[in-house]
Amino acid sequence: MNVILPRYAGAIAESVVNDPAEADGAIESAARAGAPPAIDHAATSGDGHRCHAGAAALKAAALSSGKSDILDRYAADYPKGPHDQPQSMCPAFGSLRVGLRMRRTATILSGSACCVYGLTFTSHFYGARRTVGYVPFNSETLVTGKLFEDIREAVFKLADPALYDAIIITNLCVPTASGVPLDLLPDEINGVRIIGIDVPGFGVPTHAEAKDVLAAAMLEYARKEIEHGPVQAPRGGRNQQPTVTLLGEMFPADPVGIGMMLEALGLAAGPVVPTREWRELYAALDCSVVAAIHPFYTASCRQFDLAGRKIVGSAPVGHDGTEAWLERIGAACNVDRNRIDDAKSRFLPLIKAALAAKPVRARITVSGYEGSELLVARLLIESGAEVPYVGTACPRTPWSEADCEWLQARGTRVQYRASLEMDLAAVDEFRPNLAIGTTPVVQKAKQLAIPALYFTNLISARPLFGVAGAGSLAQVVNAALANQGRFDEMKDFFGDVGDGHAAGIWEDTPKENGAFREKYRKQIEAQARKRKAEEMI
Numbered sequence: 001m002n003v004i005l006p007r008y009a010g011a012i013a014e015s016v017v018n019d020p021a022e023a024d025g026a027i028e029s030a031a032r033a034g035a036p037p038a039i040d041h042a043a044t045s046g047d048g049h050r051c052h053a054g055a056a057a058l059k060a061a062a063l064s065s066g067k068s069d070i071l072d073r074y075a076a077d078y079p080k081g082p083h084d085q086p087q088s089m090c091p092a093f094g095s096l097r098v099g100l101r102m103r104r105t106a107t108i109l110s111g112s113a114c115c116v117y118g119l120t121f122t123s124h125f126y127g128a129r130r131t132v133g134y135v136p137f138n139s140e141t142l143v144t145g146k147l148f149e150d151i152r153e154a155v156f157k158l159a160d161p162a163l164y165d166a167i168i169i170t171n172l173c174v175p176t177a178s179g180v181p182l183d184l185l186p187d188e189i190n191g192v193r194i195i196g197i198d199v200p201g202f203g204v205p206t207h208a209e210a211k212d213v214l215a216a217a218m219l220e221y222a223r224k225e226i227e228h229g230p231v232q233a234p235r236g237g238r239n240q241q242p243t244v245t246l247l248g249e250m251f252p253a254d255p256v257g258i259g260m261m262l263e264a265l266g267l268a269a270g271p272v273v274p275t276r277e278w279r280e281l282y283a284a285l286d287c288s289v290v291a292a293i294h295p296f297y298t299a300s301c302r303q304f305d306l307a308g309r310k311i312v313g314s315a316p317v318g319h320d321g322t323e324a325w326l327e328r329i330g331a332a333c334n335v336d337r338n339r340i341d342d343a344k345s346r347f348l349p350l351i352k353a354a355l356a357a358k359p360v361r362a363r364i365t366v367s368g369y370e371g372s373e374l375l376v377a378r379l380l381i382e383s384g385a386e387v388p389y390v391g392t393a394c395p396r397t398p399w400s401e402a403d404c405e406w407l408q409a410r411g412t413r414v415q416y417r418a419s420l421e422m423d424l425a426a427v428d429e430f431r432p433n434l435a436i437g438t439t440p441v442v443q444k445a446k447q448l449a450i451p452a453l454y455f456t457n458l459i460s461a462r463p464l465f466g467v468a469g470a471g472s473l474a475q476v477v478n479a480a481l482a483n484q485g486r487f488d489e490m491k492d493f494f495g496d497v498g499d500g501h502a503a504g505i506w507e508d509t510p511k512e513n514g515a516f517r518e519k520y521r522k523q524i525e526a527q528a529r530k531r532k533a534e535e536m537i
Helices: 009-015 020-032 055-064 068-077 092-100 113-125 139-144 146-158 173-177 207-227 253-264 279-285 298-306 318-332 337-357 373-382 398-409 420-430 439-447 455-459 474-481 484-494 514-536
Strands: 105-110 166-171 192-198 243-247 268-273 289-291 310-312 363-368 386-392 413-415 434-437 452-454
Touching: 055 068, 055 173, 055 514, 068 207, 068 298, 092 105, 092 113, 092 166, 092 207, 105 113, 105 146, 139 146, 146 166, 166 207, 192 207, 207 279, 207 298, 243 253, 243 279, 243 298, 253 268, 253 318, 253 337, 268 279, 289 318, 298 310, 310 318, 318 337, 318 373, 318 398, 363 373, 363 420, 363 455, 373 386, 373 398, 373 455, 386 420, 398 413, 413 420, 420 434, 420 439, 434 439, 434 455, 434 474, 439 452, 452 455, 452 474
Parallel strands: 105 166, 166 192, 243 268, 243 289, 289 310, 363 386, 363 434, 386 413, 434 452
Antiparallel strands: none
């Protein structure tokens, strides 16, 4: 594949001004000086960097197009595991969802039309009720730099301070590979903040970590605003008590329950990051300590660290997790020992009673890509379950170490950056009474007549922390376990009909073609070796 390098002399000239008319003058001046690039007509005859070029080709193009700093930072923040990439949805869905949940925030995507369609469809499927902006391109606008000019024009048209506090522009795979320089956009237009991020599938491993990409970009912008002078106060005014910022999306009832526990320490719950409006970013930075409830927000933690804020890992999950978390939060905020002990004596007995009232007696495997898998496993074990395996698509970080150690001490195998194959193998190995995981894991389990629950919709969508979280999983878990009899009846009735190569409806049962299967397997292995060799060049 030929790597086509776009040129952005005009974009650089235009980026230093906020008036489109003045910008046009700057470009004309550059043209008279001979600065603008000549159109590469040979390059425009093709499609440039297509999505189907493959991750290796797109990454190589991005590195040669000036995106090496961004990709290096992503590689450090989001290290990959034993495989190239977890099998989750497009990572840009995570950052898109964060932007669409914020008040007075506009979102624009720059990418292939098929990608934008899929992301828009998925965002609305999950309840978004706002328009997603899109700047289309073709091979010529991509290669010559006109795409950047189109993006900039779209941003200027959209930047209405009466409607928006911020506009978020996201480069998907192809614009990132082609080096479209969103960092050359103005920082603000008419008082509207402009946030440009790259979220390529070949650079950001999971949609969970893409949330961190956008959250960190906004925190950095807000932190610099604070450094330059007064900023907006929170909607309800500044809290008089020291606050704890909660890092990571969670069930709406959880911040309330955590706030009750913090109140007993003389503290208050601050905003949840990612936030729901811009001014909450200031309040999030104006905290005494950050609670990294979800431990994969590496870039966001870096911004809090630059702001001089302490960061505490794990979460108030179950009895043991809550006790340790209250201790760490109290120590980080210099809370009096008697007050910490009083908070423990108030909440821990209630949590223990709630767990005992709703026991779970089963072997359960847990896997997912949300980032809270270890916390869910802890809660299940304290409810009485045996959890031999936990797989998460997210990486190992310092803020999940306490959870990992606690689980391993109880015989749980913890697999960071778990692949789908690892999660499926765990179901085969442990033959659980219940499998909690992603859609293909659920499918695999049910084919084996094992009850299963989809992690994202059925486990994440309920409280996990404090008193409200204790026993919250028991109802849905025990209801699923109670279906084992129905699975057994169906398995007995259908037997091996439709299994393996005989799946489907046939007049005569198909005979397995072993020779063809072996030939196809060798072709796949040869293609994999070829791709690996290309990546190493």
